[in-house]
Amino acid sequence: MGGGNDLRRVILKRKAVNVLMLSLSVLTALYGLLWLFWILADVVLNGLKYMSFDLFLKDPAPPGVEGGGLRHAFVGHLIITSLATLIGVPVGIGTGIFFAEYGRHSRFVGFLRSVTDVLVSFPSIIVGTFVYAVMVKPVGHFMGVSGSVALALLMIPVIAVTTDEILRLVPNSLREAGYALGAHRWQVIKDITLPAAKRGILTGVILGVARISGETAPLLFTSFNNNFFTVNPLEPMASLTVTIFQYAMGPYESWHGQAWASALVLTAGTLLFFILSKIMVHGFRRWG
Amino acid sequence: MRKLVALIWLSLALALGEEIINGAGATFPYPLYSKWAYLYHKETGVRINYQSIGSGGGVRQIRNRTVDFGASDAPLRPEEAKKYNLAQFPTVIGGVVISYNLPVEDLKLSTKAVCGIFLGKIKYWDDPEIAKHNPGIKLPHTRITVIRRSDGSGTTWIFTNYLSKACPEWKEKVGYGKAVRWPTGIGAKGNEGVASYIKRVRGSIGYVEFAYALENRLRTALVENREGNFVKPSVETFQAAASGAKWDPEKDFYEVLTWQKGEKAYPIAGATFILLAKDYPKERNKKIVKFFDWAFRKGDEVALRLHYVPLPEEVKEKIREYWRENGWF
Amino acid sequence: MVLKKGKLVEAITGVVLGAFAVFVGLLLPVLILATLLKESLPALERFGILKFLTGTVWDPVSEVFGALPALTGTVLTTFVAALIALPISLGIAIFIAEIAPRKLKPIFSTAVELLGAIPSIIYGMWGLFVIAPLMAQHVEPFLQETLGKVPLLGRLFEGAPTGIDLLTSSFVLSIMIIPFMSAVVKDAFSMTPPLLKEAGYGLGATKWEVIKDVVIPYSLPGIVGGVVLSVGRALGETMAVAFLTGNVHQIPKSLLDPLTTITVAIANEFTEADSDLYLSSLYYLAFILFILSFGLLTFAKFFILERVGKRWGAGTI
Numbered sequence: 001m002g003g004g005n006d007l008r009r010v011i012l013k014r015k016a017v018n019v020l021m022l023s024l025s026v027l028t029a030l031y032g033l034l035w036l037f038w039i040l041a042d043v044v045l046n047g048l049k050y051m052s053f054d055l056f057l058k059d060p061a062p063p064g065v066e067g068g069g070l071r072h073a074f075v076g077h078l079i080i081t082s083l084a085t086l087i088g089v090p091v092g093i094g095t096g097i098f099f100a101e102y103g104r105h106s107r108f109v110g111f112l113r114s115v116t117d118v119l120v121s122f123p124s125i126i127v128g129t130f131v132y133a134v135m136v137k138p139v140g141h142f143m144g145v146s147g148s149v150a151l152a153l154l155m156i157p158v159i160a161v162t163t164d165e166i167l168r169l170v171p172n173s174l175r176e177a178g179y180a181l182g183a184h185r186w187q188v189i190k191d192i193t194l195p196a197a198k199r200g201i202l203t204g205v206i207l208g209v210a211r212i213s214g215e216t217a218p219l220l221f222t223s224f225n226n227n228f229f230t231v232n233p234l235e236p237m238a239s240l241t242v243t244i245f246q247y248a249m250g251p252y253e254s255w256h257g258q259a260w261a262s263a264l265v266l267t268a269g270t271l272l273f274f275i276l277s278k279i280m281v282h283g284f285r286r287w288g
Numbered sequence: 289m290r291k292l293v294a295l296i297w298l299s300l301a302l303a304l305g306e307e308i309i310n311g312a313g314a315t316f317p318y319p320l321y322s323k324w325a326y327l328y329h330k331e332t333g334v335r336i337n338y339q340s341i342g343s344g345g346g347v348r349q350i351r352n353r354t355v356d357f358g359a360s361d362a363p364l365r366p367e368e369a370k371k372y373n374l375a376q377f378p379t380v381i382g383g384v385v386i387s388y389n390l391p392v393e394d395l396k397l398s399t400k401a402v403c404g405i406f407l408g409k410i411k412y413w414d415d416p417e418i419a420k421h422n423p424g425i426k427l428p429h430t431r432i433t434v435i436r437r438s439d440g441s442g443t444t445w446i447f448t449n450y451l452s453k454a455c456p457e458w459k460e461k462v463g464y465g466k467a468v469r470w471p472t473g474i475g476a477k478g479n480e481g482v483a484s485y486i487k488r489v490r491g492s493i494g495y496v497e498f499a500y501a502l503e504n505r506l507r508t509a510l511v512e513n514r515e516g517n518f519v520k521p522s523v524e525t526f527q528a529a530a531s532g533a534k535w536d537p538e539k540d541f542y543e544v545l546t547w548q549k550g551e552k553a554y555p556i557a558g559a560t561f562i563l564l565a566k567d568y569p570k571e572r573n574k575k576i577v578k579f580f581d582w583a584f585r586k587g588d589e590v591a592l593r594l595h596y597v598p599l600p601e602e603v604k605e606k607i608r609e610y611w612r613e614n615g616w617f
Numbered sequence: 618m619v620l621k622k623g624k625l626v627e628a629i630t631g632v633v634l635g636a637f638a639v640f641v642g643l644l645l646p647v648l649i650l651a652t653l654l655k656e657s658l659p660a661l662e663r664f665g666i667l668k669f670l671t672g673t674v675w676d677p678v679s680e681v682f683g684a685l686p687a688l689t690g691t692v693l694t695t696f697v698a699a700l701i702a703l704p705i706s707l708g709i710a711i712f713i714a715e716i717a718p719r720k721l722k723p724i725f726s727t728a729v730e731l732l733g734a735i736p737s738i739i740y741g742m743w744g745l746f747v748i749a750p751l752m753a754q755h756v757e758p759f760l761q762e763t764l765g766k767v768p769l770l771g772r773l774f775e776g777a778p779t780g781i782d783l784l785t786s787s788f789v790l791s792i793m794i795i796p797f798m799s800a801v802v803k804d805a806f807s808m809t810p811p812l813l814k815e816a817g818y819g820l821g822a823t824k825w826e827v828i829k830d831v832v833i834p835y836s837l838p839g840i841v842g843g844v845v846l847s848v849g850r851a852l853g854e855t856m857a858v859a860f861l862t863g864n865v866h867q868i869p870k871s872l873l874d875p876l877t878t879i880t881v882a883i884a885n886e887f888t889e890a891d892s893d894l895y896l897s898s899l900y901y902l903a904f905i906l907f908i909l910s911f912g913l914l915t916f917a918k919f920f921i922l923e924r925v926g927k928r929w930g931a932g933t934i
Contacts, residue, residue: 018823025716028708029725032799035792036732039743046746062322064503064594091637098638102631112642118914119646121846123853125880129887129903130649133656141310141354156641184623186630214736217855217880221887227322228308228335235308236337241738241856248742249476249860251483251504256746263739274734278727312888344677345889348896431777438864438877439889440677465678466891474781474875475864477885488745489753489779 040267047264050257059229063252070243070262072229077240079233080144080223081213084151088212089205092156096163096204101189113164119157127153128218136222144230144237147223151215155208162204166197203280210273214266216241240266309575312339313346313359314442315479316382316497317560320594321359324583327590336579340478344440344466350374350563357576358563361442362466366539373566375614376540377607378559379580381530381597384447385521385556387486387506388493390428395509396421396518402511403455405432405493407462408472413491421518428491435485435494438475440466446546446558447495453547454555495556498526499594513555514547521554526597529557535603537610559599570615577616581608650907657901659894669901675866675882677891682898684905686866690783690876691906693869694858695851697787698794703844705791706798711828713799714806726803733796737856744789745860752788753780757873776873779863784872786861793857798847805839806832842921849913853906855880879906 054069061068095116103109131150136142170193178188194201216239224236225246240262247259311321318340325336341349343360350358351372358374369376386397390413397405401417404410410417414427437444448464462468474489476482483500486492498521501508510518519525529548535541545557562580564573584607588598599607611617654661660682664672672683709729717725757778765774776782809832817827833840863875864885877885879902890896 014823014826018825021825021828022711022716025708025711028705029712029717031705032709032729032732032795035795036728038747039732039735039739042743042747043739062326063319065323065326091641094634094637095641098634102634103638109638112638114918115642115646118911118918119641121850121853121910121914123855123880123906123910125853125855125883126649126653126903126907129656129883129900130652132887133652133900134648136354137352140352153645160638160641184627186627187623189630210734214738216736216738217884220884224888225339226308226310226337227325227339228329228337230308232308236310236339241736244738244742245856245859246480248745249478249484250480251487251500252480259742263742267735267739270736271731271734274731275727278730342889344891348889348891433777433779438885440886440891463678467677469674469676469678470865473865474779475877475885477864485781488750489777489781491777492779 043260043264043267046257046260047267050261051264052261055258055261060227063250063255066254070238070240070258072226073238073240073243073262074265075229075231076144076223076226076237077213079231080147080219080237080239081151081209083145083148083233084155084212085205085209087148088152088155088208089159091152092159092204092208093163093201095156095160096167096201097189097194099160099164100167101185101193116157116160120161122154122157123217124150124154124215125217125220128221131218132221142222142224142236144223144233144235147219147237147239148233150218150222151212154215154218155212158208158211159204162207163197163201166200166204167193169200170196199280203277206273206277206280210270210277213273214241214270216245220245307333307575308335308337309357309572309579310337310339310355311346311357311359311562311576312341312349312355313563314343314361314560315340316343316361316384316443316446316558317359317380317596318479319499319503320380320587320591320596323590323594324579324587327586328579328582332582334575334579340480342437342439342466342478343442343445346442347563348440350565353565353568356568356572357565359560360563361558361560362445363542363544363559363561364540364563366542369540369563375564375566375610376542376561377580377610378535378541378543378561378599378603379583380591380599381526381545381557381559382595383498383521383526383529383554383557384443384450384495385498385501385508386493386495386511387483387501387508389486389490390430390507392422392425392427393507394520395425395507396512397509398512399454403451403458406434406436406451406470406472407455407458408434430491433489433492434470434473435476435482435489435492436470436473437467437478437482439477441478442466442558442560443479443495443497444468447556449544449558450546450556499596502595511555513553514549515551515553517551519552519554523592523595523597525552525554526557529553529555530559530597533559535606537606541607541610564614564616566614573614573616577611581611581617584608646911650904653900653904653907657897657904660897660901663894664898664901669898670905673868677895680892680894682895682901684879684898684902686868687877687879687882687902688905689868690862691852691878691880691909693783693876694787694790694862694878695848697783697872698790698851699798699844699848701788701791702795702798702847706795706802706847707840709795709799710802710806713803715824715828715832726800729796729799731796732792733800737793737854740789740793740857741860744785744857748789749780749785749861751780752782752785753778757784761873772870773872775871778873779875781861781863782873782875783862783869786858786876786878789857789861790851790854793854794847794851797850798844801843801846802836802840805836805843808839809835838921842917845913845917845921849910849917852910852913853880855884859884879903 058069099113127150135146178192226236226238244259247255321338346358346360349355414429445466452459452464476485479496479500482494483496483504486494528550529545533543584604591598673685674681674683761774765771817831862881865875869876
């Protein structure tokens with residue numbers, strides 16, 4: 001009967017290991033959630049504590065002077081990201097269309113597509129140094145628009161890759177029907193594939209915006225910073241992220257408070273974009 | 289809809305019409321410049337956008353002509369100024385203080401102690417060299433963490449210039465400059481960064497411009513001066529350090545105020561300077577000069593409140609003369 | 618006439634879209650690389666390749682620049698972060714793929730992805746305000762009291778517990794890469810054919826045994842690729858660590874030593890570099906980072922993931 005006991009012991013041991021490992025896995029999952037909630041709780045609680053209307057309506061007061069806000073940074077951030085989106089979206093979507101519609105079987109296009117995939121994860125600070133060399137130095141001063149270009153360059157691969165993927169989901173039979181009617185490729189794209197993939201492409205755009213709206217590193221040497229309100233993209237321009245960097249690093253309590261409050265706005269904005277894109281993806285999948 | 293577009297255009301045009309003058313450089317005078325700029329904007333509507341990126345950056349940006357004016361606490365030598373075609377003048381005098389994070393008031397630091405700490409040789413706060421001059425204060429056996437600048441900094445220039453004059457070993461091993469090879473410590477960006485790290489790290493010590501220490505309620509040490517007295521940083525002791533300065537416009541006002549003679553002279557004082565590009569359109573420099581003239585006339589009180597020492601009237605007059613010669617005033 | 622116009626539009630759209638694609642997929646990276654190279658030429662001429670890579674001195678005063686401290690810093694922070702993140706990410710992936718109840722799965726995946734969507738500057742700021750003091754006052758003294766007493770291992774915990782050091786930087790970075798890493802690992806898991814798993818269960822294996830002996834071996838190339846990809850991404854991370862490294866160009870000897878990374882050095886010193894050689898050396902660092910991260914990402918993509926036969930892109934951004 002000893003054999004039976006051994007067997008039972010082995011089975012018990014296996015079961016114990018099983019339970020142990022699976023609980024470890026659950027623990028790691030909780031560990032992940034812990035940080036998510038911790039970060040969000042800190043950002044929300046501290047952010048709310050220092051949130052005020054002045055934050056959005058007033059320009060900064062020098063350190064030591066009470067009050068003031070970050071209107072300049074909010075507006076600057078909006079302008080820089082909007083311009084970036086304006087530049088990035090057409091190029092990104094165009095690239096994605098080319099990948100999906102023109103280059104399905106070309107090895108060269110396959111290569112381009114793979115490089116674009118790699119670019120999605122590319123260090124953003126390098127793009128900043130690049131734009132400094134080709135745009136800021138020749139022109140002779142920092143400009144909001146050079147920040148936009150840097151962000152656009154980061155956004156393009158994201159949009160291109162998602163557009164490409166979405167367009168591939170469009171059934172080929174739709175395209176063939178178009179060609180059968182004697183339509184040109186551009187007509188098929190314009191009238192059949194793009195409308196079919198509209199929502200997915202929009203999702204890609206939103207993802208792209210979400211990716212760039214929280215970026216700091218590429219703005220440091222391009223749009224730089226400005227203590228004053230300006231809507232002129234040819235001037236140095238404050239952005240929310242660079243201001244948070246400056247204020248959080250600074251020693252003043254009032255700066256820290258404003259940094260927390262703007263961190264809350266920034267996080268909420270980025271996460272909203274992200275969630276929006278998630279919802280849309282699900283919608284698209286269901287629809288598809 | 290059309291109205292909205294028109295409105296946007298209008299505001300855009302208005303905003304474009306408003307002037308912005310961009311300056312960058314030293315973090316040392318940033319609390320003062322930003323306050324001056326704030327008041328000047330209120331009074332005249334002209335916006336002076338001063339970004340504190342460090343003196344090294346200030347010199348670089350004006351040399352590359354990426355800003356309208358640069359600012360530095362490390363004065364350029366006349367030959368350097370000539371080489372880059374820059375004009376240079378001082379604005380205020382200030383002091384670099386040694387701040388620390390220990391629950392101890394009025395710590396006295398001898399020259400030897402300062403050298404030892406920043407050379408990384410004195411590692412604990414209860415070191416005899418520190419304890420010797422602080423009888424009656426119980427120093428903890430805590431490790432000393434040196435906080436210093438990571439960026440090119442005029443404050444570093446002034447501080448290391450003092451160290452080079454005060455201790456031979458420092459001069460030999462490290463030397464002075466806007467950025468040096470620190471034997472020890474953590475690097476922080478800007479005076480803001482150093483102040484912030486000192487606040488954060490227990491047992492830390494670092495050097496910041498006086499206004500930063502005051503605004504952040506950092507403790508500051510009494511430092512031994514050339515005559516062997518322990519002096520407290522203050523407007524008076526900074527003034528005492530600056531009393532011997534010549535301020536020669538021929539030399540673009542090049543003047544170093546560290547380790548000066550005088551019973552009450554604070555050993556780590558310095559002036560902060562503005563750099564203008566001589567080849568910029570006259571109109572542009574005129575606007576900048578106008579701001580500083582305004583500051584010279586109306587800004588002394590603000591400066592004193594932030595513990596900077598305003599320049600004496602005759603020096604201000606000399607600077608105005610210097611501007612006139614360049615055709616900016 | 619109509620036909621002709623159609624052809625013209627056809628040609629134009631083709632050329633324009635093609636130009637976009639060539640710009641993004643080829644010109645842009647080449648242009649960036651060329652610009653970085655051109656800007657780093659003065660430093661390249663002065664220090665050469667080997668001397669720069671092995672130089673341990675970063676001295677703006679005497680204008681001697683060596684990349685080794687920043688390079689080691691980059692590699693070390695990323696390595697330690699990946700070391701922390703890997704088991705956690707595996708656990709999370711297992712949880713999502715195999716354990717979580719069906720209804721919870723999407724919620725939980727989204728939660729983890731949310732963690733990845735938080736801007737890196739927020740991580741940095743939170744790290745400085747919340748984690749660094751915690752590390753300095755509790756975690757690091759505790760580690761010194763315990764692990765620090767162990768011979769040899771203790772060396773890793775020498776120094777003043779400031780909270781601004783290698784350990785804190787890597788730790789915050791690890792939280793940041795967990796979402797991405799667990800997402801790719803999870804995707805790799807999902808490629809295991811259900812049939813294999815069923816077979817495992819059919820033989821009476823426990824869930825863990827199926828995971829350990831079927832799922833993980835089967836998806837190993839995908840896991841490795843995903844991990845390399847995450848590491849490639851983490852190399853270029855700037856803002857999350859910018860607050861926490863301490864900006865010192867030194868090779869850290871202990872986990873509690875301050876250090877710098879390539880990205881942090883660039884972020885902090887770029888606008889402030891006062892000589893041409895200094896700026897050029899920073900560009901040289903950027904060039905090295907380009908090669909490093911592009912190389913790693915390409916390696917992960919072409920040599921591992923492409924073989925696995927899956928495209929990694931949109932789903933895992």
